[in-house]
Amino acid sequence: MASEAVEQDNAKTKMRHNPFRAAGRSFQRNASNLEMLVAFLPNGDFTGILCGALTFVFCAAKRLDEVRNKILNCLDSLPDIVEETEEYVEIYDDDPRVWKAAEDLYLGILDGVESMLQWIDKSALERAFKVLTRPTTFGKNVEEDTIKQNIEGNVAKFRNVVLMSQHKHINKSLKALKEQLNSQLKHADWVRDNPKAEKLVTKAFITLDELRSSIGFDPKVNQRDMVTSMIDAQKVCPPEMINHAMLALRDNKFASWLQSNESQILFIEGRMKLSSEQEASSPxxxxxxxxxxxxxxxxxxxxPLVYLCGQHNRQDDPYSGVSGVLRCWNSLIAESLMPRDVDLSAINLSFIDGVRAQRLDVLCMLFRHLVLAATDKVVFVILDGALWLEVNRHIQGLGDIVLFLSNLVTALNQQNYGVIVKVLITHPSTSNHARKWLPKECILELDDVR
Structure with missing residues (x-):
């Protein structure tokens, strides 16, 4: 309907149909250029009056053209607005607020189109008379009431309602995730046969507090990372993408990894196509x-010991790289232990110098020592966003960490150390090395989860 009205209006201005209206439309479009020529008229009594009259006419012509262009631009944008609205209504069809906002938007569009078509259908003589008598306020009702209020205002309102519904759906997904994990954890048998034995306090070269300081990683950084990552992920990742990632919880491999009484390692490969922002905080x-x-x-x-690679992906980040991963894990587990829990008598100055120098082999030995001290614990070792470490400067170190963790899991299962380690490594895209490091049964591909 709107397109037909615009075509009819354009047809009226064709030279063969209506030469006078065509000339008028051409005059309106070129009024700005013609107005510049007024400055070149010579000064004089008569020419001064002429200049004033021409300036007045040019202003009126420009105003006519300006209002018409705003109407045409608004009409051109309506198909995109309607298409976008239909898509959102289909996605959030269970939210009555979205339906109500969509109805208000459609009614506003209908009212707006009707008003704009009425303006277009007015005779050229009527519009010309009004713009000459009211050059500055002509068309204000179309601009303010029709375009801004009925259409642009309702579009903004609809998008705000959709944004609120989007956050509501994400919160529902998180709630469902929590309920599912709680159910799985309740069925997990974490009871150990041997009670925790009290360890003797032995004279050591270093105290636990001094060891924490030597590691050089503030545990508070980890908490800030988790909060920031979850907020960023909800901002940059669509709900359907997050819901797809949560399907991993239904897979038998994940359930076995979570509920088993043995130490295990699981590598989740997302195979998702993500932007750089989504890679940093992925589903x-x-x-x-x-x-x-x-x-x-x-x-x-x-x-839980969590390292989020996406929060430390800059080269100048003091906690980046594979050494940052182990410093984070060592810091978190050291923070959870009491001095009576861990025997530090075997640690000497050379070992502490290696920790401070961030030597990967020393950090691995320290992590093993601290894990074995966490008896009666289930330690969740989580490395999120491994793609940030699958680069030339980190790939060798990442391979060493995966091999170290794999050997640690095997050792814990072979001997009764009184501690269980659950290793989870996530890669939102496609890993080029996971299958070189781990057997197929340790890798979970999201594409295989339904």
Whole structure:
């Protein structure tokens, strides 16, 4: 309807149909250029009056052209607005607020189109008379009431309602995730046969507080990272992408990894096509952070150690790289232990110098020592966003860490150390090295989860 009205209006201005209207339309479009020529008229009594009259006419012509262009631009944008509205209504069809906002928008569009078509259908003589008598206010009702209020105002209102509904759906997904994880954790048998033995306090070269200081990683950084990552992931990742990542929780491999009484390692490969912002805080980041929070609340025996690569992907970040990963894990587990829990008598000055120098082999030995001290604990070792470490300067170190963790898991299962380690590594895209480091049964591909 709107397109037909615009075509009819354009047809009226064709030279063969209506030469006078065509000339008038051409005059309106070129009024700005013609107005510049007034400055070149010579000064004089008569020419001064002529200049004033021409300036007045040019202003009126420009105003006519300006209002008409705004109407045409508004009409051109309506198909995109309607298409976008239909898509959002289909996605959030269970939210009555979205339906109400869509109805208001459609009614506003209909009222707006009717008013704009009435303006277009007015005779050229009527419009010319009004713009000459009211050059500055002509067309204000079309601009303010029709375009801004009926259409642009309702578009803004609809988008705000959709944004609120989007956050509501994400919160529902997180709630469902928490309920599912709680159910799985309740079925997990974490009871150990041997009670925790009290360890003798032995004279050591270094205290636990001094060891924490030597590691050089503030545990508070980890908490800030998790909060920031979850907020960023909800901002940059669509709800359907987050929901797709959460399907991993339904897979048998994930359930076995979570509930088993043995130490295990699981590598989740997202195979998702993401932007750089989404890679830093991916849907799998949401899964990692939510899992860490839930296991910590579920049982005092659960100890989550989370490193989020996307929060430390800059070269100048003091906590970046594979050494940053182990410093983070060592810091978090050291913070959870009491001095009586860990025997530090075997640690000497050379070892501490290696920790301070961030030597990867020394940090691995320290991590093993601290993990074995966490008896009666289920330690969740989570590395999120491994793609940031699958680059030339970090790939060798990442391979060493995966091999170290794999050997640690095997050793814990072979001997009764009184501690369980659950290693979770996530890669939102496609890993080029996971299958070189780990057997197929340790890798979970999201494409295979339904």
């Amino acid at each position: 799998l980041t949401m899964l990692s952070c939510a899992l860490a929070q839930l296991v910590a609340r579920q049982s005092e025996r659960s100890l």
